[in-house]
Amino acid sequence: MSLKKEINYSIWCDFVERDFLENEFKDLVTNEVIHGATSNPAIFEQSISSSDAYTQQMNMLQANENKKIYEELAISDIKTAAKILKPLYDNDANDGFISLEVDPLLCDDTKATVEEGIRLYKQISHDNVMIKVPATQAGYKAMEELTTLGINVNATLIFSSIQALESAKALNEGILKSGKDTKGVVSVFVSRFDRTLDSLMIKKDLEPAKVGIMNALKCYYEIEKIQNDNIRTLFASTGVKGDDLEPTYYIDNLIYKNTINTAPLSTIKAWIENGEKSKSKVITEDECDKYFEKLAKRDINIEKTSEQLLADGLSAFKSSFEVLLKKVKI
Numbered sequence: 001m002s003l004k005k006e007i008n009y010s011i012w013c014d015f016v017e018r019d020f021l022e023n024e025f026k027d028l029v030t031n032e033v034i035h036g037a038t039s040n041p042a043i044f045e046q047s048i049s050s051s052d053a054y055t056q057q058m059n060m061l062q063a064n065e066n067k068k069i070y071e072e073l074a075i076s077d078i079k080t081a082a083k084i085l086k087p088l089y090d091n092d093a094n095d096g097f098i099s100l101e102v103d104p105l106l107c108d109d110t111k112a113t114v115e116e117g118i119r120l121y122k123q124i125s126h127d128n129v130m131i132k133v134p135a136t137q138a139g140y141k142a143m144e145e146l147t148t149l150g151i152n153v154n155a156t157l158i159f160s161s162i163q164a165l166e167s168a169k170a171l172n173e174g175i176l177k178s179g180k181d182t183k184g185v186v187s188v189f190v191s192r193f194d195r196t197l198d199s200l201m202i203k204k205d206l207e208p209a210k211v212g213i214m215n216a217l218k219c220y221y222e223i224e225k226i227q228n229d230n231i232r233t234l235f236a237s238t239g240v241k242g243d244d245l246e247p248t249y250y251i252d253n254l255i256y257k258n259t260i261n262t263a264p265l266s267t268i269k270a271w272i273e274n275g276e277k278s279k280s281k282v283i284t285e286d287e288c289d290k291y292f293e294k295l296a297k298r299d300i301n302i303e304k305t306s307e308q309l310l311a312d313g314l315s316a317f318k319s320s321f322e323v324l325l326k327k328v329k330i
Contacts, residue, residue, distance in 0.1 A: 004035065007279060009255055010095050011271070012036035012262040014236065016043055018053035020265070021080045029084050033272060035095035036088070037081050038154065038187075038236070038262045040132070041104055041317045044074055045324040058328060067103070069328040074100060075123055082126035089128035093181060094232065099154040100124065101132035104317040113142040121151050130154040130185065134314060135163045140170040147174025147182050154234070156187040157313045160306035164188060164219035164233075168226045175230050183230050185260060188219040189237040190250050192309050197300065204298050209245055213253050214283070214291050215302065220256060221285040234260040239267045252276035 003009040013028065016039040028034045048054050054073055061069040081098040089096025100120060106112045117131040131146060132154040133139045143153050153174075155167035164186055171184035193212035201208045220233045238250035238261055246252070247270035251261050255276060263271070292302055 002032075003255065003277065003279075004032070004092075004095075007255075007257040008094065008232075008259075009257070009279075010035040010260045011251070011268060012038055012097075012234070012260055013265060013268060014038050014040075014043070014238075014262040015265045016077050016081060016098075017047040017051055018077055018080070019051060021077060021084065024265075025081070026084055028268070029088065032088070034268065036085060036097045036260070036262075038099045038132075038234075039074070039078070040101050040156070041321040041324060044070070044077075045320040045327070047077075048073060048324060049327055058330060061328075062330060066325040066328055070325055071120070071123075073328065075120070078124050078129060079126065082124065082128050085128055086126070094183065094230075096128045097130050097152065097154075097183070097185075098128065099130040099132045101134075101154075101156065101317075104134065104314065104321050107134045107136050107314055107318075108138045110138040110141045110145070113138065114145045117142065117146045117151060117153075118149065121146075128152075130183070132156045132187075134317075135167045135310075136314075140166050143167060143170040143184070144174040144177075147171055147184060148177040150178045150180045150182050152183045154185050154187055156236070157310060157317070158186060158188045158219060159192070159215075159309045159313070160303065161215075161218045161222045163306075163310070165222040165225075168223045168228075168231055171231050172226050172228045175228060181230065185232050185234040186219070186223050187234045187236040187262070188216045189309070189313065190216045190235050190254070191237045191240065192313075193305065195241060196305060196309065200300065204300070206295070206298065206300075209249065210291075211295070211302070212250070214288050215306075216254060217256075217283055218285065218288040218292070220259065221288070224258070229258075232258050232260055234262055236262050238262070239264040246274075247271075248275035253280055255280040256282075 085096040198208040
């Protein structure tokens with residue numbers, strides 16, 4: 001039995017690029033290796049900067065403002081992905097989604113985020129699209145308003161269990177108000193914790209490459225308490241850096257019921273070859289709590305780290321977006 005049928009577990013691809021969508025992506029979807037895809041400003045900045053596939057359309061759009069050019073390029077890709085994923089969505093409306101993020105510069109403006117989310121969703125005009133909204137104070141309200149309108153939402157840049165719960169609550173409120181089969185995912189970022197804390201963990205004679213997984217699971221348990229089948233935890237930032245860990249480390253250890261793992265293409269390929277294809281050994285919420293109590297006693301402040309990672313994540317996405325807007329003008 002597949003992991004999808006057994007525990008409602010899915011792999012999504014954290015990569016969008018035009019040539020890839022028209023070729024390899026189709027094969028991965030057809031063979032049901034992946035069941036969805038995600039994008040973000042950094043991914044589009046990389047794809048548009050490095051691929052000639054965008055040149056012709058970009059040239060045709062040069063009379064427009066920078067943001068308009070970017071949106072036309074991105075929406076073309078999102079529409080392509082949505083069409084390819086549609087059969088999966090038609091078969092199981094929990095999967096087959098592609099995500100597009102709102103302008104990250106709007107992260108502290110609820111009204112502008114909602115207006116842009118509505119506009120992008122209407123322009124794309126595919127049911128199997130999620131609008132990505134960063135998990136800020138303004139973002140929680142925007143998530144609720146968008147889902148109330150029946151717009152599927154991907155709550156992103158989540159580093160703490162508090163963010164995870166607030167996002168799940170916002171999505172739940174909106175979905176219940178919508179009266180529709182509206183979907184939401186809560187994107188919990190994983191590996192960045194370990195990249196930030198591993199050197200400190202080693203200095204304190206603590207196991208490295210563990211905080212990210214334990215924190216992700218704590219977030220997962222908070223999300224599951226909402227008990228809404230239309231809301232799933234999505235583990236993001238699951239690629240490894242360097243050779244210290246197996247490429248599939250953050251997939252193999254996070255195969256849990258009702259979850260998604262959105263991974264870079266290279267990580268997915270490694271998982272196809274050598275990755276774990278069965279449920280992970282369960283770490284309970286109580287074990288997570290005790291683990292973080294132990295870290296607190298060793299003066300490792302997870303709350304402070306979460307706040308810094310959120311600030312860094314927002315800054316990085318804003319920077320990528322600003323660089324991208326400059327690059328679309330030839």
